[in-house]
Amino acid sequence: MVAPKPAVRGRSTPVRRIGWHLLGLLLTALPTGALVGWLGSLLPDVPAVWSFGIWAVVAAAYGMHEMRLITLPHPQRMRQVPAGWRRKYQPRIVAFAYGLLIGPGYLIFIRTTAFYLLNLGVLLAGSPVLGATGWAIVAVCRIVPSVLALPSARRGDLNDHLIRTMGLDNPARLVCGGALALLAGHVLLLVLT
């Protein structure tokens, strides 16, 4: 994997860059989640049985989608973060700016459709606090692989680590699909009883 070499070298360390990235993520994720929750509060009240029932059915269906059993709509912006920024700006600024861009979740590829369920759940709940909390969790979870890559980065074998983690892509999708099915069954039963 060949990442563009930064033209401007900063004094930041990988840990600091992860910190800057997380800060950028949270700065846009928190208001986005709160906004989605607030928009949900404007929607007319839906009986709990219907809202949870709809959510559970959608979760079950997207669980099948994640497991490649069916194909459902997967709307997303077909963009990745601009690679050119790495050549123009200091690493910590790039990490921060990438965080700002990725935080809302809508401006680049949506890798997992669990994100749709997050949106639907927060909308139906109509809670800005729950929305902000949900988006904050997404932001924190996004940096976990970067944290796990730190030892490899220190040893200088980051490329090997990245190639190894690419192999986790399919298992991650299957786990996501399975978790959605589990959640769907759980919520459906609670709604129907």
Next chain:
Amino acid sequence: MSDAVCGTGSGGKRPIGSVYGRLRRLSVWAVLLLAGAALGAATGDDAVAWTVPVLIVAVLSGMGASWSP
């Protein structure tokens, strides 16, 4: 860029269907759906709330997004 990196070679990402059979995936999906229902029955919750499902899908969204280079 090697095949392993761009996902076309044996060392890269292979389609899920070629790794795990359709029937196997469908069985896992169905078992987990039923397991979720059984879990709901076992916990005996009398009211469903948004907090747990929303926070779990938040974790899935974050972790699922991260592993993909």
